[in-house]
Amino acid sequence: MLEVVHVPLEGREYDVRIGPGLIARAGAEIAPLLARPRVAVVTESNVAPLHLETLRQGLSAQGIEMVALELPAGESTKAWPEFTCCVEWLLEQKIERRDVVIALGGGVVGDLVGFAAAVLRRGIRFVQIPTSLLAQVDSSVGGKTGINAPQGKNLIGAFHQPALVLADIDALNTMPRRDFLSGYGEVVKYGMLGDAEFFAWLEKNGPALLNGDQAARIEAVRRSVQMKADIVLRDETEQGDRALLNLGHTFCHALEAATGFSDRLLHGEGVAVGCALAFELSSRLALCSQEDPSRVRAHLSEMGMKVDLSDIEGDLPDAKALLALMGQDKKVIDGQLRFILARGIGEAFVTSDVPKETVLTLLQDALAAR
Numbered sequence: 001m002l003e004v005v006h007v008p009l010e011g012r013e014y015d016v017r018i019g020p021g022l023i024a025r026a027g028a029e030i031a032p033l034l035a036r037p038r039v040a041v042v043t044e045s046n047v048a049p050l051h052l053e054t055l056r057q058g059l060s061a062q063g064i065e066m067v068a069l070e071l072p073a074g075e076s077t078k079a080w081p082e083f084t085c086c087v088e089w090l091l092e093q094k095i096e097r098r099d100v101v102i103a104l105g106g107g108v109v110g111d112l113v114g115f116a117a118a119v120l121r122r123g124i125r126f127v128q129i130p131t132s133l134l135a136q137v138d139s140s141v142g143g144k145t146g147i148n149a150p151q152g153k154n155l156i157g158a159f160h161q162p163a164l165v166l167a168d169i170d171a172l173n174t175m176p177r178r179d180f181l182s183g184y185g186e187v188v189k190y191g192m193l194g195d196a197e198f199f200a201w202l203e204k205n206g207p208a209l210l211n212g213d214q215a216a217r218i219e220a221v222r223r224s225v226q227m228k229a230d231i232v233l234r235d236e237t238e239q240g241d242r243a244l245l246n247l248g249h250t251f252c253h254a255l256e257a258a259t260g261f262s263d264r265l266l267h268g269e270g271v272a273v274g275c276a277l278a279f280e281l282s283s284r285l286a287l288c289s290q291e292d293p294s295r296v297r298a299h300l301s302e303m304g305m306k307v308d309l310s311d312i313e314g315d316l317p318d319a320k321a322l323l324a325l326m327g328q329d330k331k332v333i334d335g336q337l338r339f340i341l342a343r344g345i346g347e348a349f350v351t352s353d354v355p356k357e358t359v360l361t362l363l364q365d366a367l368a369a370r
């Protein structure tokens with residue numbers, strides 16, 4: 001059961017292969033890319049015990065030698081010191097221009113290694129082996145790479161497309177339920193932003209997918225990746241349509257900042273809460289029907305996800321302070337907040353034309369319901 005989404009960017013095209021057993025088969029998948037039978041793998045401390053040995057065996061079955069670097073797990077790894085460590089290690093390993101680096105892990109490893117590959121010897125090829133749902137459906141595809149700065153998340157980086165993505169569905173079996181659901185926040189976002197039929201499919205199949213249905217997981221990852229690939233193809237460097245992928249993210253980034261980027265709110269949880277708020281805002285602006293936000297909230301609740309601000313533990317700043325945090329968003333242009341709103345489920349669009357007072361009242365109401 002292997003699905004392939006091709007990303008046909010001119011001169012930098014690649015496949016995203018989705019299915020079970022891909023880590024164990026990595027040698028056969030990667031061999032055609034190699035100029036010599038040697039690769040460098042960068043991973044992190046939670047993922048290494050689960051998948052590194054399988055990868056080593058999969059590579060060695062094709063006579064490919066592997067050297068590996070294990071970074072500490074967690075978002076704080078996406079920073080200059082670990083980045084420097086990674087780049088210098090790759091140089092010490094004598095990784096050459098024609099070699100391939102493998103990122104084995106979630107979004108943190110994928111983003112950091114992709115950025116290292118973008119700048120090492122002015123750019124070498126890299127393969128993403130995403131092991132989390134969030135990385136499989138979002139961060140491993142599309143070429144956004146980078147690290148965080150003290151001033152904000154993902155502020156340092158480069159666009160650098162992978163040469164291949166191997167999304168091994170079996171890796172999802174070892175994910176904690178909360179992390180899996182956080183990744184699901186990004187999956188359901190695709191339905192909400194551009195494919196009402198996919199949203200309806202998720203309403204029907206979401207619970208089975210959460211409980212381990214492999215065929216449903218493959219289908220959900222395939223459709224998410226296909227939609228992302230289509231958008232990236234239209235707008236690789238986010239001059240327009242790619243911003244649609246940020247549905248829910250303007251609210252999410254403010255909530256993540258308000259909760260100190262801690263595990264009080266995982267990224268995909270913030271995306272889900274943010275999407276619910278974006279649909280509520282769209283309804284208040286009479287862009288979509290009142291039923292749409294209710295349907296979004298009903299599905300998120302059924303999946304056991306965070307939906308409301310009251311689902312976030314601990315104190316939150318008041319509405320004005322949250323609005324100020326939204327002003328730090330990367331999508332702000334000339335001080336104007338940009339929102340992704342919707343005319344219905346599957347019909348998102350980008351706009352700056354949102355009265356601040358409406359957003360403020362929305363946040364006040366959401367906080368009052370806590």
Ligand code: GLY
Pocket residue numbers: 138139141142144242245246
């Ligand atoms: N995660 C949003 C994007 O890749 O554009």
